[in-house]
Amino acid sequence: MTDTPVLSVRNLVVEIPTRHGLLRPVDDVSYDIEAGEILGVVGESGAGKSMTGNAVIGLLDPPARITSGEILLSGQPIHNLERSALRRLRGKKMGMIFQDPLTSLNPLLTIGDQLSETILEHLDISQTQARKRAIAALEEVGIPAASARINSYPHEFSGGMRQRVVIALALCAEPDLIIADEPTTALDVSVQAQIMALLKRLCRDRGVAVMLVTHDMGVIAEAADRVAVMYAGRLAELGAVREVLTNARHPYTAGLMASTPLASQGRKRLRQIPGAMPRLGALPTGCAFHPRCDHAQDQCRQEPGPTLDRCDGRAACWFPIGADTKEEAQA
Amino acid sequence: MSAIIKVEHLTRVFDVSKPWLNRVIERLPRALLTAVSDVSFEIEENSVYALVGESGSGKSTIGKIMVGLVAPSEGSVQVEDVDLATETDATKVEAVRANIQMIFQDPFASLNPRWRVRDVIAEPVAAKGGDTTGLAEKLLEQVGLSAADAGKYPHEFSGGQRQRICIARALASEPKIIVCDEPTSALDVSVQAQVLNLMSDLREELGLTYLFISHDLTVVQHMADRIGVLYLGRLVEEAPRDVLFDDPKHPYTQMLFAAAPKMDGFGREIDPPKGEIPDAINPPTGCAFHPRCPLAIERCSVERPEMRNLGATRVACHLAE
Numbered sequence: 001m002t003d004t005p006v007l008s009v010r011n012l013v014v015e016i017p018t019r020h021g022l023l024r025p026v027d028d029v030s031y032d033i034e035a036g037e038i039l040g041v042v043g044e045s046g047a048g049k050s051m052t053g054n055a056v057i058g059l060l061d062p063p064a065r066i067t068s069g070e071i072l073l074s075g076q077p078i079h080n081l082e083r084s085a086l087r088r089l090r091g092k093k094m095g096m097i098f099q100d101p102l103t104s105l106n107p108l109l110t111i112g113d114q115l116s117e118t119i120l121e122h123l124d125i126s127q128t129q130a131r132k133r134a135i136a137a138l139e140e141v142g143i144p145a146a147s148a149r150i151n152s153y154p155h156e157f158s159g160g161m162r163q164r165v166v167i168a169l170a171l172c173a174e175p176d177l178i179i180a181d182e183p184t185t186a187l188d189v190s191v192q193a194q195i196m197a198l199l200k201r202l203c204r205d206r207g208v209a210v211m212l213v214t215h216d217m218g219v220i221a222e223a224a225d226r227v228a229v230m231y232a233g234r235l236a237e238l239g240a241v242r243e244v245l246t247n248a249r250h251p252y253t254a255g256l257m258a259s260t261p262l263a264s265q266g267r268k269r270l271r272q273i274p275g276a277m278p279r280l281g282a283l284p285t286g287c288a289f290h291p292r293c294d295h296a297q298d299q300c301r302q303e304p305g306p307t308l309d310r311c312d313g314r315a316a317c318w319f320p321i322g323a324d325t326k327e328e329a330q331a
Numbered sequence: 332m333s334a335i336i337k338v339e340h341l342t343r344v345f346d347v348s349k350p351w352l353n354r355v356i357e358r359l360p361r362a363l364l365t366a367v368s369d370v371s372f373e374i375e376e377n378s379v380y381a382l383v384g385e386s387g388s389g390k391s392t393i394g395k396i397m398v399g400l401v402a403p404s405e406g407s408v409q410v411e412d413v414d415l416a417t418e419t420d421a422t423k424v425e426a427v428r429a430n431i432q433m434i435f436q437d438p439f440a441s442l443n444p445r446w447r448v449r450d451v452i453a454e455p456v457a458a459k460g461g462d463t464t465g466l467a468e469k470l471l472e473q474v475g476l477s478a479a480d481a482g483k484y485p486h487e488f489s490g491g492q493r494q495r496i497c498i499a500r501a502l503a504s505e506p507k508i509i510v511c512d513e514p515t516s517a518l519d520v521s522v523q524a525q526v527l528n529l530m531s532d533l534r535e536e537l538g539l540t541y542l543f544i545s546h547d548l549t550v551v552q553h554m555a556d557r558i559g560v561l562y563l564g565r566l567v568e569e570a571p572r573d574v575l576f577d578d579p580k581h582p583y584t585q586m587l588f589a590a591a592p593k594m595d596g597f598g599r600e601i602d603p604p605k606g607e608i609p610d611a612i613n614p615p616t617g618c619a620f621h622p623r624c625p626l627a628i629e630r631c632s633v634e635r636p637e638m639r640n641l642g643a644t645r646v647a648c649h650l651a652e
Contacts, residue, residue, distance in 0.1 A: 044519035158607055188385035189546065190604040193590035197603040215519065218549075218592030222599045242597045259524035261553035262594055269531070270524035270553070276489045277519070 004075040005032035006176050006209035007056065012069035012079075014048075014055050023280040025051045025064065027233040028307050035176070036207040038200070040224030040241065042215060042256075046277050048233040049213045053179045055079075056211070057094050058086040074176060092122040095170030099182035101162035105154040111138075111165050112150035115172055122173040137168040141198060160191035164198065171202065178203075181213045196223050217260055221245055229253045232278060232288035235308055237315045249315035249322050251293045287318065295319050334373035335508060335540050336380075336397065340406035343367040343392055347612065364611050366392040368564040369406070371638070374540060374557075376507075381543040381555035383587075387608050389564035390544045394510045397542060398433045410508065429459070432501035436513035438493035442485040448496055449481035455504040470499040474529060491522035498529065502537070510542045515550060527554060548591045552576055560584050563611055563619040570644040580644050580651040583620045618648070626650050 014026035025048045033039045041049045054060050056071055058078070071079040073093055078086065090096075098104040106114060115134035116127065125133070131150070138146035141164040154162055163183065170178055180199065184192035200223055203210050212224055220227050220241060227244050229237040229252065237250040248254040258271035275292045278284060287305035290296040299318050308316050315321075348354060348361045367389040374380040382390040395401040397408050399415045407414045413427045432455070435441040442451055452470055453463035468478035474495040485493060494514060501509050514530070515523040527550065533539060545551050551558060552572060559569040560581065568581040579585045586604045593599060606623040609615055615622050621631040628650070636647045 044521060160607055188608070189548070189587060190385065190590045191607060192592070193601060194603040196592075197601070200600075216592065217520070218594050218596070221594050222592050222596045245594065245597075256520055257594075259521045260594065261524075261527070261549045270528055272524040272528055273521040276491060276522060 005034050005072075006074055007033040007211065008070075008072040008075075009052070009056065010070040010072070012052065012055060012071065013067050014051055014060065014064055015067045016064045018063075018281070020281050025233050025280060026055060028069070029230075029233075029235050030069075030308065031228055031235070031238060033177070033209040033211055035209050036203060037226065038203055038210040038212055038224045040220035040227040041211060041213045041230060042217060042220055042227060043230035043236075044215060044256075044277055046232075046280070047230040049230050050181050051233075052230070053096075053181050053211060053213050056177075057090060057096050057179055058083075059096070088122075091118050091170075091175070092173045093175050093177065095173075095175040095178045097163075097166055097170050097178065097180040097183045099185050101159060101166045101186070102154065104166055105162065105169075107154055110151050110153055111157075115150075115165075115169060118169060119172050133172060134168075137172040138165070140171070140202075141165075141168045142194075143168070159187055160194060163187060163191075163195055167195070167198065167202075171206075171208075174206070175208065177209045177211070179211045179213070182215070183212070184219065185214065185216070192219070199223065217245065217257070229256070232283060233280065234288065234305065235316055236289070238308055239314045243314075247322070249320040250317045251295050251321060252289050253315070254321055255292075295321070333376055335376040335411060336374040336542070337409040337412075338370060338372050338374075338393070338397075338406070339409070341367055341370045341393065341396065341403055341408060342405040343389075343396060343401065344404045362612050365614065366564050366611065367396070367403075368614075370561075370564070370566045371406075372559055372566060372569055374508075374542060376540055377534070377538050378556040379534070379541045379543055379554050381545060381551040381558045382561055383545060383548065383551050383558060384561035385546060385587075385608055387563065387611055388561040390546075390561050391512050392564075393561075394433070394512045394542060394544050398431050398510050399428065400433075425459070429455075429504040430506050431508045431510065432504065432506040433510045433512065434494070434497050434501050434514045437517050438490055438497050439517070441497055442493060444485055446484075447481070448483055448485065448488075451485070451496065452481070452500045452503055455500065459504075466503060467499070470502055471496075473502065473533075474499045475525075489522075490518050491525055494518060494526050495529065498526075498533070502533070506539070508540045508542070510544070512544045513546070514543075516545065516547060523550070530554070548588065549594075560587070563608060563614055565619055565647065566638065566645075567620065567648070568644065568646045569638075574643045578644075580641055580646040581620075581648050582624045582626050582651075586623075 010030050012026055012029045016023045029052055043049045055066055066079050070077055112134055116130040119130040119133050135146045135150055143149060143164055184195050202208060224241045227241045228235055231252050237244055237253045248257055255273040259273060261270060273292050284291050286301040286303055290300040305316050306318060343366050345364045345366055347364045349359060384390050396403050402416050410427050410431055413423050418424050449467040452467040456463050456466060467481045471480055472478055476495055515526050543554055555572050557571050558575050560567050562583050568584045579588055589601055590604050617632045617634055618636050621627040630649055636649045638645050638647045
C-alpha cells in the first residue's frame with residue numbers, strides 16, 4: 001500500500017473525433033499522486049487540465065474517450081471499467097469537487113438527503129446511521145449547527161458554505177483520492193483561504209491524495225506539494241512546487257511566472273508571452289509552444305516536443321532553461 | 332494635480348422586495364439592499380484609482396454610477412464638475428458622456444455578435460453623428476490588432492483579442508476617463524499580462540485616467556496609484572498604493588492581504604479569516620466589519636466609524652492607528 005501511489009496515470013491519451021479531424025485534448029500525460037499528497041495541475045484555459053481530471057474519474061463526455069494509456073487507482077486499472085463498476089468506485093474511492101458549488105448540488109433535495117444518498121450507495125448501513133454520518137461529515141468541514149442545517153436546501157447556503165457541503169459530499173464515503181477542479185475560483189479571497197485551509201487539513205489528517213486543478217499560481221504555491229504544468233494537452237513541466245515555481249525549466253512555465261503581477265516587481269512592465277494558446281484543431285508542428293517561445297530552435301519547429309520520460313523527467317523541452325546555461329558555463 | 336472625478340457621500344439603495352402581492356400574503360416587509368453607503372473619494376487626472384473588495388462590496392455599482400448607467404440614491408458623482416444625475420444642460424452632459432467610457436469584465440458578453448468589429452468600435456462616434464472613416468482601423472492598430480480585422484465578427488477572436496476590441500471601442504470617442512470593471516478577470520494570466528501592458532501604454536500615450544475595479548490584489552498592486560478598499564458598500568480604507576500595501580491600517584484590509592495567496596508562500600499555513608460577508612439587506616449595526624473583526628470593542632457595534640486621516644491614509648475604523 002505504502003509503495004503503490006494512490007493514483008497513477010500512464011501515457012494517458014484522450015481523443016475527440018470531430019468533423020474537422022481528431023482532436024487530442026490530453027496527449028501522453030503521465031503522473032502519480034501519493035497518499036496525503038496534493039498535486040497541483042496548472043495551465044491556461046484549453047490546456048487539458050480539467051479534461052485530465054474528468055478522464056480519471058470517468059466523466060468524459062462522449063465523443064471524448066480514452067484511446068490509450070492507463071489509469072491505476074491504488075494499483076488497480078480503472079480506465080477500462082464498465083460504467084456500472086466505475087459508478088461504484090466514484091464516491092467510494094474517488095471524490096470530485098467542482099468549480100461551481102451551486103450547479104453541483106441538486107436544488108430540489110435537502111443537503112441531508114444528498115449526503116445520505118451517497119453514503120447509502122457505498123456503505124452498508126441503516127438510514128439513521130447514514131444521517132448521523134452526514135451530520136458528522138458536515139461538522140468536519142466546519143458547517144456550524146450541522147444537525148439543524150442538514151434539512152436546508154442548497155440555496156439557503158452562501159457560496160463558501162455550499163462549497164463546504166460539496167467537499168463533505170466528496171468525503172462522506174471516505175475516498176482515497178479527491179479531484180478538486182478549480183474548487184475556489186468562484187469564491188472570494190477570504191472564503192478561498194478558508195476552503196484551501198480545510199482541504200489541506202483533510203488531506204493531512206486523512207491521508208487523502210488530492211489532484212488540485214487550478215489556474216491560480218498563488219493557490220498552487222501555498223497548497224500543492226508537487227505541480228504539473230500543462231500546455232496544449234501535454235505536460236510541460238512536473239516537479240516539486242518550490243522548484244518549479246522559483247526555478248522553472250520549461251520556457252512556458254517561466255513565461256507564466258513572469259507574466260503574473262508580483263508584489264516585488266512593482267510597476268515594471270509585465271513580461272508577456274506573445275500570442276495565445278493554439279486551438280486543438282490547429283496545433284503547430286513540432287513543439288506546440290514553439291511559436292510563442294523565445295528559445296525556439298529548428299529542432300523545436302520540426303520534431304514534436306519530447307515527453308517527460310524521454311528527457312530529464314522535469315521539463316518536456318528540447319532546450320530546458322538552466323540546462324543550456326550550464327552547458328554554456330562549461331563551454 | 333486636480334481631481335477629475337469627485338465622489339461625495341455616494342449612496343445607492345436597491346429595492347429587492349418581493350412583488351406587492353407576495354408581501355401582503357406572506358406579511359413580509361420591504362427589502363432594501365444598500366449596495367453603496369456614504370462613499371466619498373476623489374480621482375486625480377491621469378492617475379489610476381483602484382477599488383478593491385470582495386463580491387457584494389459595491390465596487391461595480393460605483394463604476395456604473397460613475398458612467399451614468401445607474402443613478403445614485405443620495406450623494407453625487409461629479410465628472411469634470413458636472414453631476415450627470417442632475418445636470419440639465421444637454422451640451423454639458425453630452426461632453427462629459429463622451430469623456431467617460433467603460434470596459435466590462437466579460438469580453439464575450441459585451442460585444443454584439445451580429446456586428447462587424449468596425450461597427451462595434453465606431454459606434455460611440457457614429458451615435459453622435461461623427462465622422463468614422465478609418466477610425467476603427469486606426470484604433471485596432473493602436474490596441475495591437477491589425478486594420479484588416481475590422482471586417483471580421485467578434486466570434487473570430489480569442490478572449491484577449493476581444494478585450495482589445497473593447498478597449499478600442501472605449502477609446503473611440505477620445506475619452507479622458509475609462510472605468511474598467513474587472514477588465515482581466517476573464518482572461519488567462521499570459522493574456523492578462525498583454526492587456527495590462529496595453530492599458531499602461533495607452534494611459535501614458537493618451538493621458539488617460541482609469542477607475543480600475545478588481546478583486547485581484549496583485550493586479551491592483553501592479554496598476555494602481557491610489558487604492559480604495561470597500562467592504563459591504565462602505566469605503567473602509569483609502570491610501571496611495573505603497574502606503575496601503577506596506578502598512579494597511581484597517582483590520583479588514585489586513586485580513587484581505589493575509590488571506591490572498593502568495594506566489595512565494597510555499598506551504599504557508601495561515602489562520603483563515605473568520606466568517607463571511609454579511610447580508611447587505613440587514614447589515615450589522617455600527618461598523619459593518621465588527622462581527623468578523625479581531626479587534627472589535629463595544630463601541631464598534633454601536634457607532635459607525637467616520638473616515639479619518641492617518642498620515643497619507645484615510646481609514647474608517649475606531650481603533651486603527
